[in-house]
Each structure stands twice: as C-alpha cells, then as structure tokens.
Amino acid sequence: MKLVELTAYLESIAPLSYQEDYDNSGLIVGNGNQEITQGLISLDCTEAVVDEAIRTGCEVIISHHPIVFKGLKKFNGKTYVERVVEKAIRHNIALYAIHTNLDNVMDGVNARICQTLGLKNTRILSAKGGILKKLVTYVPQSHAEAVRSALFKAGAGNIGNYSDCSFNADGTGTFKGAANTNPYVGQPEQLHYESETRIETIYPAHLESKLLMALFLAHPYEEVAYDLYTLTNQHQQVGSGVIGELDMPFDENDFLRHLKDKMQAAVVRHTASTGKPVKKVAVCGGSGGFLLKQAIAAGADVFVTADYKYHEFFDAEGKIVIADIGHFESEQFTQHLLYEIIRKKFSNFAVRLTEINTNPIKYFI
Structure with a gap:
C-alpha cells in the first residue's frame, strides 16, 4: 500500500492538530506516495533502529518520539539526529512520529498505562479547549x-x-x-x-x-x-493525562510495588507517604509534572509520571504521592498500542516491534 494510507489512518485516530505547539509529529522523512510493505515500531528512532529497519526490509519506522524537534541547518553527521535522518534518506526509509497527539487522545498513551495498572472509570485529567x-x-x-x-x-x-x-x-x-x-x-x-x-x-x-x-x-x-x-468549550475526550480508579484500595507501599511490577520499572522515585489508602490514580506518560495541580484538584492519591526534578518533588506538599517511574518506562507500552492499532486496520501489512531497547538511561543496581 502507499505510505499515505497508513499515515492518514493514524491521523484519523490521533489528529496532528491535537499535538502540542513544541512537537513535530507526522511524516518527518518520506513521500506519501511511497509504496510500503513492512513497518517497524519503536519508542525512539535511533541509528540502531534504522539499521534494524534496513536489515529486516522495513520501508517505514513508526516511532512515538520524533527524531527531529527543531529545524536542521546542516547535515554533517555530527549528531545522532543528523545521522539518523541521513541514513533513512539514503535507504529510502520513511520516518513517522506520533507523539503528543497520541498522548492527548482518550484511547492513547495514558489509556494504555491505565489498562496496565488496572484503572477503571477513566477520564481526561486536563481537557483541551479551542x-x-x-x-x-x-x-x-x-x-x-x-x-x-x-x-x-x-x-x-x-x-x-x-x-x-x-x-x-x-x-x-x-x-x-x-x-x-x-x-x-x-x-x-x-x-x-x-x-x-x-x-x-x-x-x-x-x-x-x-x-x-x-x-x-x-x-x-x-x-x-x-x-x-x-x-471555547473543552473537548472532554482530548487533553493531557488521565485519572482513574483501582477496583480496591491499595496500601501506599503495596501500590508502589504494584506500579513497579506492572510498569517494569527498575526503580520508582516517590515523595513521602501521605498515610492514606490509594484508590484514585492520575497518570501522564513522559514529562507530566505540569499536571500536578490538576491531579491534586481531581482528588488523586498518587500521580504516576516521569522526569521529575529534585525541587519539583516538594510541590506534593503532603497532599499526594508523586511516583516517577522513568520516561521510557512510562511510555514503553505505546509500542504495543501502535502495533495493535495498525494490525487491526491493515491485517496484510507486515509490522513488527523493534528488538532494540532505546532507553538511554541505565541503572546500576
């Protein structure tokens, strides 16, 4: 099929207009009329992932994170971004990113986190207006x-x-x-x-x-x-973060163990215990610290996200437990979500998950 058939379908689920202003989702490298037979799904698009696409005969890489966020003025191969783009172009491999637009739809990245943690009665935490x-x-x-x-x-x-x-x-x-x-x-x-x-x-x-x-x-x-x-009405099915409820309340430590296990996190950085049972949980894949006030206002007992800085943990002020599980860990199951979305629509299109762990952060335990 043509590449545009795949991208049009993905954008019917997560429209590009739903992405944040700083983002660069969409077709980054490639021509919509390009014929494709195989695709590779990855959280990040790295040189190793492009090499894997070359080796397996995939004509398109569908990643969550865009390889290019800013305009590139030179292609000298001095940075991994330049090298990835150069190699993709040389081997006629299209690069497509579906980032914050997939974060911001109700059945997107955060829904998969909720599903993994067993959260029910979910809704958007901060709905978008305009x-x-x-x-x-x-x-x-x-x-x-x-x-x-x-x-x-x-x-x-x-x-x-x-x-x-x-x-x-x-x-x-x-x-x-x-x-x-x-x-x-x-x-x-x-x-x-x-x-x-x-x-x-x-x-x-x-x-x-x-x-x-x-x-x-x-x-x-x-x-x-x-x-x-x-x-100016808010769209209740589009926005940042999701909040939901557990079937039964957890003790805080038991929930943190549950979180670490289900999200396959090497470590969970968290704030002090509040002494309350955990029933309502807010989640935001990736860097979600900007949603803390909304999580507290919504009555969440725990806020699961990533990329918290030292001083930002103080903002919990004993009202909520912030649980930072790591950026890659919070979004890793997005790859499986994309696989399911594509396979459901294009049963004859060969799509595979990358075998490369693209997490740049390693843990010495």
Missing part, C-alpha cells in the same frame, strides 16, 4: 434528516459518550435569486418563503473540510447558507 467548533445551517424541512445524517457520518455531533447530537428549530427562510439562478424551490427574481429547519451541531476543527463537503453534497440548495463558530 478545538471544537459549531456548524449552523438552514435546510428545507423535507431534507433536514438527510443533511443531519450526512453531518453525523462526517464526524459531527459527538459529545462525550453521545453521538448524533444536534439542536433543531423550525422557521421560515426567505431568498430571491437573480435572473441567472436555478433555485431548488421558487422562481428567479421572485421573493420566496420556505419552511426550513435550523440545524446546529458541533465538530472537531480538524474535520471541517470533510464536514463542509458532506453538507454541500447533501444540501439541495444551489447556495448553502451556513455559519461556523469557534467554541
């Missing part, structure tokens, strides 16, 4: 159902666990076409009154082109009247 929009259109009552159905099929009308959501109000529309028009109802140059339905529905901004195309195809009018509004 990514929802509203479409309002006016349609003859006879075609309202067809237009609504087309909009829902294109991805509109989803609110939390509810789908096909819209508001509808009947009224009267007026219009007068010019001499050269061909109106669906009424006559050119004559004022016409039509019984219409006002349809309102929300949608994620990245689906706007698809939604408008569906509207224009389903709407009978020669000129479609519609309004687009940007909303």
Whole structure:
C-alpha cells in the first residue's frame, strides 16, 4: 500500500492538530506516495533502529518520539539526529512520529498505562479547549434528516459518550435569486418563503473540510447558507493525562510495588507517604509534572509520571504521592498500542516491534 494510507489512518485516530505547539509529529522523512510493505515500531528512532529497519526490509519506522524537534541547518553527521535522518534518506526509509497527539487522545498513551495498572472509570485529567467548533445551517424541512445524517457520518455531533447530537428549530427562510439562478424551490427574481429547519451541531476543527463537503453534497440548495463558530468549550475526550480508579484500595507501599511490577520499572522515585489508602490514580506518560495541580484538584492519591526534578518533588506538599517511574518506562507500552492499532486496520501489512531497547538511561543496581 502507499505510505499515505497508513499515515492518514493514524491521523484519523490521533489528529496532528491535537499535538502540542513544541512537537513535530507526522511524516518527518518520506513521500506519501511511497509504496510500503513492512513497518517497524519503536519508542525512539535511533541509528540502531534504522539499521534494524534496513536489515529486516522495513520501508517505514513508526516511532512515538520524533527524531527531529527543531529545524536542521546542516547535515554533517555530527549528531545522532543528523545521522539518523541521513541514513533513512539514503535507504529510502520513511520516518513517522506520533507523539503528543497520541498522548492527548482518550484511547492513547495514558489509556494504555491505565489498562496496565488496572484503572477503571477513566477520564481526561486536563481537557483541551479551542478545538471544537459549531456548524449552523438552514435546510428545507423535507431534507433536514438527510443533511443531519450526512453531518453525523462526517464526524459531527459527538459529545462525550453521545453521538448524533444536534439542536433543531423550525422557521421560515426567505431568498430571491437573480435572473441567472436555478433555485431548488421558487422562481428567479421572485421573493420566496420556505419552511426550513435550523440545524446546529458541533465538530472537531480538524474535520471541517470533510464536514463542509458532506453538507454541500447533501444540501439541495444551489447556495448553502451556513455559519461556523469557534467554541471555547473543552473537548472532554482530548487533553493531557488521565485519572482513574483501582477496583480496591491499595496500601501506599503495596501500590508502589504494584506500579513497579506492572510498569517494569527498575526503580520508582516517590515523595513521602501521605498515610492514606490509594484508590484514585492520575497518570501522564513522559514529562507530566505540569499536571500536578490538576491531579491534586481531581482528588488523586498518587500521580504516576516521569522526569521529575529534585525541587519539583516538594510541590506534593503532603497532599499526594508523586511516583516517577522513568520516561521510557512510562511510555514503553505505546509500542504495543501502535502495533495493535495498525494490525487491526491493515491485517496484510507486515509490522513488527523493534528488538532494540532505546532507553538511554541505565541503572546500576
């Protein structure tokens, strides 16, 4: 298949518009029209991983972390980033990253951590705003159902666990076409009154082109009247971190042992015990310290994340246990998540997990 088929599917699950401003997710090296037969999945894209792709005949590497975060001005092979990009280009291997956009979807990186730890009743810890929009259109009552159905099929009308959501109000529309028009109802140059339905529905901004195309195809009018509004509402299915609950409360030390075992962590750095049982747990794969206030406000007993600095541990202030399990350890199962996502859609596409442990941090125990 073509590379664009794979990338388009991944971006339907984790849209690029959901990534953070500093990120560089997406196709970093390669051409969408490139034919691919095999792919290699890795948390990081290193020289060893590229060598593995060459050795196994993989034409694309799908990594969680982008190999390039900033613009490269020179390719002299002086850094591992330059060497990875150079080698990938020489061997016609595409590099694709799916990073914070996969972090920020409900069924992404943090959901896999919750699943591994046995957390239930999960929800986004810090939902994102500014990514929802509203479409309002006016349609003859006879075609309202067809237009609504087309909009829902294109991805509109989803609110939390509810789908096909819209508001509808009947009224009267007026219009007068010019001499050269061909109106669906009424006559050119004559004022016409039509019984219409006002349809309102929300949608994620990245689906706007698809939604408008569906509207224009389903709407009978020669000129479609519609309004687009940007909303400040938070999208409850998109955002940073996830919080959930354990089936049964854990003693703090027992939970830390459970965490270390399930997440295959060599060590867990944590703050002092609060003396409370652990029932509610907040998680954020990678560097999640920016979510501490939200974790406390949500009533989490433990906050599982990585990359905490010495002075940042003081911010727990006895209100919560911060548990730092390491960056690689917190995201390592993302590889398995990507494998499952790709295999479910493309059963005939040969995809494999890297055999390389890309964790740059080693522990002397």
